[in-house]
Amino acid sequence: MLQIIFDSLSLGSLYALGALGIALIFGVMRLVNFAHGDVIAFCIFALLWPSTDAMAIVFAGQLPWYLLVPLVLIVGAGLSVLCEITVFRHFRRANPATMMIASFALGFVIRYFLLMLFTSRPKSISLLPMLSQPVEIFGARLPLLQLITIVATVFILIGLSLFLRRTRFGLEMRAAAENFSMARMLGVRANRVIMGAFALSGALAGAIALIFGSQTGTADIQMGASIMLMAFIATVIGGLGSLAGAVLAGFLLGAASVVMQVMLPVDARPFRDAFVYGAVILVLLLRPQGLIAARGTKERV
Amino acid sequence: MGQLSAENISVAFAGLKALSSVSLDIRPGQISGLIGPNGAGKTTLVNVLTGFQAPTEGSVTLDGASLGRLKPHQLRRRGIARTFQGGRLFRDLPVIDNLEVTGVGLGMSRRAAVAEAEGMLDWMGIAPLAERLAGTLPYTDERRVAIGRALMGRPAYILLDEPAAGMSAPEAADLSALVHRIAKTLGTGVLIIEHNVGLVLGLCDHIVVLDSGAVIEEGAPAAIRQSEKVRHAYMGTAADMAPTGGEVRA
Numbered sequence: 209m210l211q212i213i214f215d216s217l218s219l220g221s222l223y224a225l226g227a228l229g230i231a232l233i234f235g236v237m238r239l240v241n242f243a244h245g246d247v248i249a250f251c252i253f254a255l256l257w258p259s260t261d262a263m264a265i266v267f268a269g270q271l272p273w274y275l276l277v278p279l280v281l282i283v284g285a286g287l288s289v290l291c292e293i294t295v296f297r298h299f300r301r302a303n304p305a306t307m308m309i310a311s312f313a314l315g316f317v318i319r320y321f322l323l324m325l326f327t328s329r330p331k332s333i334s335l336l337p338m339l340s341q342p343v344e345i346f347g348a349r350l351p352l353l354q355l356i357t358i359v360a361t362v363f364i365l366i367g368l369s370l371f372l373r374r375t376r377f378g379l380e381m382r383a384a385a386e387n388f389s390m391a392r393m394l395g396v397r398a399n400r401v402i403m404g405a406f407a408l409s410g411a412l413a414g415a416i417a418l419i420f421g422s423q424t425g426t427a428d429i430q431m432g433a434s435i436m437l438m439a440f441i442a443t444v445i446g447g448l449g450s451l452a453g454a455v456l457a458g459f460l461l462g463a464a465s466v467v468m469q470v471m472l473p474v475d476a477r478p479f480r481d482a483f484v485y486g487a488v489i490l491v492l493l494l495r496p497q498g499l500i501a502a503r504g505t506k507e508r509v
Numbered sequence: 510m511g512q513l514s515a516e517n518i519s520v521a522f523a524g525l526k527a528l529s530s531v532s533l534d535i536r537p538g539q540i541s542g543l544i545g546p547n548g549a550g551k552t553t554l555v556n557v558l559t560g561f562q563a564p565t566e567g568s569v570t571l572d573g574a575s576l577g578r579l580k581p582h583q584l585r586r587r588g589i590a591r592t593f594q595g596g597r598l599f600r601d602l603p604v605i606d607n608l609e610v611t612g613v614g615l616g617m618s619r620r621a622a623v624a625e626a627e628g629m630l631d632w633m634g635i636a637p638l639a640e641r642l643a644g645t646l647p648y649t650d651e652r653r654v655a656i657g658r659a660l661m662g663r664p665a666y667i668l669l670d671e672p673a674a675g676m677s678a679p680e681a682a683d684l685s686a687l688v689h690r691i692a693k694t695l696g697t698g699v700l701i702i703e704h705n706v707g708l709v710l711g712l713c714d715h716i717v718v719l720d721s722g723a724v725i726e727e728g729a730p731a732a733i734r735q736s737e738k739v740r741h742a743y744m745g746t747a748a749d750m751a752p753t754g755g756e757v758r759a
Binding site: 383 | 585
């Protein structure tokens with residue numbers, strides 16, 4: 209039982225962090241950023257020497273964790289901001305569908321760039337190997353990593369919410385996320401807010417990369433896509449643009465996946481995802497606006 | 510003495526004249542009223558004065574100097590603030606944050622913005638609402654907060670777009686008292702668009718009447734009350750002319 213709860217929380221953490229990264233950007237510019245998953249993949253590969261070997265040489269992985277973690281977060285934030293400057297900035301006035309297509313294209317550019325350097329073969333990496341030791345809590349044996357994932361996510365969520373509440377930048381971001389044009393009229397610095405959203409979102413991608421990379425022990429250029437899909441679904445269920453909703457839905461999806469894995473009859477288990485997506489459809493039928501509807505006002509003056 | 514002026518403003522939307530050669534002055538400490546039937550061009554004029562709409566012809570001047578094509582937030586920094594129909598607050602943000610973000614947008618530090626926001630809510634007598642989410646406020650409080658937001662940074666001019674719409678007579682009277690206080694205590698120049706003509710007649714120092722995009726009458730409330738042309742424009746809605754809750758109680 210405890211095992212199920214921890215599994216749910218740690219999987220949910222991944223989805224929640226991913227959903228948050230998408231919701232942050234959607235909030236300020238109505239962009240569903242499908243390149244987010246590839247930013248996640250990039251963060252892991254940034255730690256590897258380009259090679260075609262199956263065993264990757266982790267050049268930065270030998271760094272102590274207190275250097276490795278900030279490095280990956282910075283790589284994520286940097287790439288994300290670069291995407292904003294080179295691509296999305298030019299689509300500011302485009303409609304959301306156009307921006308979404310642009311994000312797909314950008315995602316492919318990043319993915320094929322990685323493919324070129326590393327080939328499509330998944331590589332086994334050992335990232336922060338000390339985290340795979342088990343620890344015993346309340347009689348349940350858990351990988352230390354799982355515990356750290358949950359704790360780190362909680363810290364990230366608390367930190368982000370403090371940042372959004374207490375800082376001037378956070379205030380501007382919350383206002384911009386709700387009604388960008390009104391915020392702009394009131395003198396909120398639009399470019400800085402958007403860049404900030406991309407940087408935060410990219411750093412979250414870095415955090416996911418670290419967690420996922422150390423969990424699976426592999427680096428795969430497809431790895432971002434699977435998380436991205438679930439994270440995107442979480443943002444939709446949460447009410448596109450609602451940060452609290454994205455986090456909540458991320459954890460719910462994580463729990464749903466884990467619970468179904470355990471509860472479904474053995475024969476049905478391979479179809480777990482179908483059941484999860486079925487539940488998603490149900491939720492959206494009942495609450496098309498999402499669990500926590502964001503007040504994305506489309507009014508114009 | 511300074512003033513904010515619309516000078517011979519014309520606006521055409523796809524060939525349709527929304528405003529033709531309209532002039533209007535707003536002076537510090539004075540309350541000007543802008544009335545007229547629906548579609549007369551009242552909001553369009555406010556949009557021009559606040560940079561939301563570029564005029565086809567004419568110009569907006571502040572203390573005699575043309576404001577050119579400044580953007581809304583640039584005009585806001587020059588001391589020209591406005592409210593919108595229906596309030597348009599950030600509904601997911603607490604009241605205090607709605608005011609703070611305006612202060613921050615004006616270039617204040619967060620600390621200064623907090624102090625000013627608290628002072629403003631206090632001055633308006635709505636300090637207890639500070640932590641409420643703006644989206645949960647009753648209608649009249651929402652309007653008050655919108656006015657408080659517009660007053661952040663103590664603008665020299667404030668343009669109120671239908672602040673009393675949907676209010677009951679006592680609520681409209683409270684609003685009147687507040688607007689009166691803004692002009693006479695803070696020395697702000699006020700322009701008020703209102704459908705409640707009684708309120709405008711009771712509150713304003715000077716009134717401009719628009720119909721079909723042109724000024725058909727202007728003057729002191731007494732003169733407007735007597736005007737045949739105004740009666741004609743409002744034909745069939747003569748009841749609007751009765752002073753309902755328009756008397757200033759302050």
